[in-house]
Amino acid sequence: MAKTPITVAYGDGIGPEIMTATLRILEAAGAELDIETVEIGEKVYKRGIDNGMDPKAWDSVRRTRVLLKAPITTPQGGGYKSLNVTLRKALNLYANVRPTVAYSPFVETTHPKMDLVIIRENEEDLYAGIEHRQTQQVYQCLKLITQPGSERVIRYAFDYARANGRKKVTCFVKDNIMKFTDGLFHKEFERIAAEYPDIEHETLIVDIGAARLANTPERFDVVVMPNLYGDILSDVTAELSGSVGLAPSANIGDGFAMFEAIHGSAPDIAGQNIANPSGLLLAAVMMLIHIGQPSVAEKIHLAWLRTIEDGIHTRDIYRDSVSKKLVGTDAFADA
Amino acid sequence: MAKTPITVAYGDGIGPEIMTATLRILEAAGAELDIETVEIGEKVYKRGIDNGMDPKAWDSVRRTRVLLKAPITTPQGGGYKSLNVTLRKALNLYANVRPTVAYSPFVETTHPKMDLVIIRENEEDLYAGIEHRQTQQVYQCLKLITQPGSERVIRYAFDYARANGRKKVTCFVKDNIMKFTDGLFHKEFERIAAEYPDIEHETLIVDIGAARLANTPERFDVVVMPNLYGDILSDVTAELSGSVGLAPSANIGDGFAMFEAIHGSAPDIAGQNIANPSGLLLAAVMMLIHIGQPSVAEKIHLAWLRTIEDGIHTRDIYRDSVSKKLVGTDAFADA
Ligand SMILES: CC(C)[C@H](C(=O)O)[C@@H](O)C(=O)O
Ligand SMILES: CC(C)[C@H](C(=O)O)[C@@H](O)C(=O)O
Numbered sequence: 148m149a150k151t152p153i154t155v156a157y158g159d160g161i162g163p164e165i166m167t168a169t170l171r172i173l174e175a176a177g178a179e180l181d182i183e184t185v186e187i188g189e190k191v192y193k194r195g196i197d198n199g200m201d202p203k204a205w206d207s208v209r210r211t212r213v214l215l216k217a218p219i220t221t222p223q224g225g226g227y228k229s230l231n232v233t234l235r236k237a238l239n240l241y242a243n244v245r246p247t248v249a250y251s252p253f254v255e256t257t258h259p260k261m262d263l264v265i266i267r268e269n270e271e272d273l274y275a276g277i278e279h280r281q282t283q284q285v286y287q288c289l290k291l292i293t294q295p296g297s298e299r300v301i302r303y304a305f306d307y308a309r310a311n312g313r314k315k316v317t318c319f320v321k322d323n324i325m326k327f328t329d330g331l332f333h334k335e336f337e338r339i340a341a342e343y344p345d346i347e348h349e350t351l352i353v354d355i356g357a358a359r360l361a362n363t364p365e366r367f368d369v370v371v372m373p374n375l376y377g378d379i380l381s382d383v384t385a386e387l388s389g390s391v392g393l394a395p396s397a398n399i400g401d402g403f404a405m406f407e408a409i410h411g412s413a414p415d416i417a418g419q420n421i422a423n424p425s426g427l428l429l430a431a432v433m434m435l436i437h438i439g440q441p442s443v444a445e446k447i448h449l450a451w452l453r454t455i456e457d458g459i460h461t462r463d464i465y466r467d468s469v470s471k472k473l474v475g476t477d478a479f480a481d482a
Numbered sequence: 483m484a485k486t487p488i489t490v491a492y493g494d495g496i497g498p499e500i501m502t503a504t505l506r507i508l509e510a511a512g513a514e515l516d517i518e519t520v521e522i523g524e525k526v527y528k529r530g531i532d533n534g535m536d537p538k539a540w541d542s543v544r545r546t547r548v549l550l551k552a553p554i555t556t557p558q559g560g561g562y563k564s565l566n567v568t569l570r571k572a573l574n575l576y577a578n579v580r581p582t583v584a585y586s587p588f589v590e591t592t593h594p595k596m597d598l599v600i601i602r603e604n605e606e607d608l609y610a611g612i613e614h615r616q617t618q619q620v621y622q623c624l625k626l627i628t629q630p631g632s633e634r635v636i637r638y639a640f641d642y643a644r645a646n647g648r649k650k651v652t653c654f655v656k657d658n659i660m661k662f663t664d665g666l667f668h669k670e671f672e673r674i675a676a677e678y679p680d681i682e683h684e685t686l687i688v689d690i691g692a693a694r695l696a697n698t699p700e701r702f703d704v705v706v707m708p709n710l711y712g713d714i715l716s717d718v719t720a721e722l723s724g725s726v727g728l729a730p731s732a733n734i735g736d737g738f739a740m741f742e743a744i745h746g747s748a749p750d751i752a753g754q755n756i757a758n759p760s761g762l763l764l765a766a767v768m769m770l771i772h773i774g775q776p777s778v779a780e781k782i783h784l785a786w787l788r789t790i791e792d793g794i795h796t797r798d799i800y801r802d803s804v805s806k807k808l809v810g811t812d813a814f815a816d817a
Binding site for chain 2: 221225229232257273274276278279280283284285286287288289290291292293294295321323324325326327328330331353354355357358359360361362375376378379380381382383385386387391411
């Protein structure tokens with residue numbers, strides 16, 4: 148098999164540890180990858196590049212079209228743009244796919260049957276980044292919802308449901324208040340749902356939807372929503388399933404794709420070899436499927452499941468009741 | 483004791499049932515109230531009044547300054563303004579106080595120790611209602627955050643913490659993305675927190691804050707945040723504590739106050755005498771404290787607790803494991 152070129156960024160904080168662990172596993176499993184390593188994040192910001200990624204790194208990603216990215220740290224203070232948001236917009240990564248699955252009884256969770264995927268619109272909403280100070284005391288931020296942007300991600304959600312044997316797509320909006328913006332998202336949802344009669348659909352107001360997600364996540368299958376709701380609620384579902392440390396995400400566009408954990412760079416525990424590499428590893432599994440190496444993906448996923456089932460757990464998911472052995476990042480990867 | 487004049491609105495759906503039950507309890511407990519009843523909601527909308535409340539009702543509220551309000555139904559379709567939002571803005575009700583407490587072991591919950599209060603900014607944010615269609619395909623909504631609006635609600639949160647023996651105030655914002663708007667809210671929070679050295683304070687990014695709320699709500703005490711986050715997350719915490727059916731809310735301004743349940747009018751179960759009147763009843767308890775009848779409030783609260791502890795439960799919180807008797811709205815109120 149020809150090797151697939153990918154770009155890899157080690158990131159900041161716990162990034163390098165979990166990326167090293169992940170790449171070690173990818174190699175051991177026989178992934179055919181031609182890896183280009185780029186530097187992004189804190190050090191690059193500090194070199195004065197306001198989005199945290201230099202032209203060489205951009206070139207690499209534009210060439211390979213696939214980025215496996217560890218979390219980065221954005222320096223405190225003004226003048227720094229979020230690299231995540233910049234990447235999503237520059238590469239037109241319109242769908243952020245965030246599966247959360249309970250691995251009960253191996254990982255403690257209050258919702259052993261949950262198995263859902265949040266598909267979050269990834270470029271618009273308040274993330275458009277249009278903010279201004281009208282007076283010293285009045286600040287505004289523009290929430291943007293467009294027809295093409297909504298159609299694209301909603302269609303992606305229905306296609307995803309079909310391709311993955313999922314039965315229902317739920318839409319969350321707040322169109323009792325935002326009748327134009329969220330109303331448009333809702334209208335597009337209904338219009339597109341009609342083209343997928345084999346998939347059930349329903350729409351919930353985001354507040355009550357969020358309550359039901361927290362209460363009975365096992366009731367949901369695929370859930371599609373505007374950017375900010377998805378940001379907040381995918382952290383909630385990940386945590387309910389066991390730990391944000393387990394949750395991967397795929398940022399998907401028509402030309403490019405970026406894979407990452409949903410958690411941050413956790414500088415407080417960096418360098419201690421205690422971080423859970425699972426989020427990034429499962430993101431790498433999504434990447435392998437995306438680039439057409441599903442059998443390697445399957446192999447890694449199964450090995451990972453076996454490790455979790457054997458009770459070999461990192462600190463974040465370690466519970467006396469279900470875990471057998473507390474391990475560090477390296478030992479987890481070995482297992 | 484002189485009777486305190488209040489305005490009461492029976493609302494739509496399950497509104498009339500739960501209001502009748504609530505008023506019956508208030509009377510039995512000896513609340514000294516001079517009640518003016520007004521009609522709001524669906525019927526008023528349908529008379530062509532676009533905010534669901536006619537001038538006579540406005541007069542009453544402006545006179546009594548206190549509104550006890552059952553949920554209403556806003557008719558489907560365009561041209562109707564949310565009465566909730568209209569009331570909050572017209573009466574300058576800047577703080578929305580939403581306590582959620584677990585009544586474990588009497589009501590089933592995964593978080594038996596949770597006892598927190600979300601204080602939600604209640605007039606600004608995307609609720610300012612400034613939306614427009616730029617083209618057929620591009621819609622925008624303006625998120626508004628002001629210095630006075632933020633200061634007011636944050637100060638309220640710290641004063642509330644002090645007055646209620648609470649130890650910590652946490653702030654949720656997304657100022658890694660919204661550096662101006664949420665950044666302003668955050669800056670005001672830090673500035674005001676410094677004036678309350680007796681109260682701990684901390685700030686979390688709303689996504690990870692939401693995850694921690696869902697995972698360890700018992701870790702939180704008072705949580706203050708912009709409007710929309712508070713809308714979504716107060717439904718989540720209410721549900722985690724047992725049921726949205728139990729959660730009251732107080733909308734507080736300097737001149738007026740409005741008390742209501744956080745749930746909606748649930749037209750699907752209306753008229754069946756099965757709705758849980760607890761949310762509205764506990765809102766009435768908050769009202770009694772607000773108008774200076776704390777001993778009546780205490781009496782009702784204790785009677786309510788006893789009913790819940792006796793396992794006399796309405797359908798929404800009935801669980802074989804903890805409940806003893808399944809009752810309807812009326813019988814619950816009798817108890
Ligand atoms: C780091 C931040 C900009 C990002 C977001 O808000 O989208 C993160 O929270 C995420 O969910 O991927
Ligand atoms: C009915 C709706 C406008 C309202 C809101 O969004 O504020 C409700 O959800 C609430 O939380 O009180």
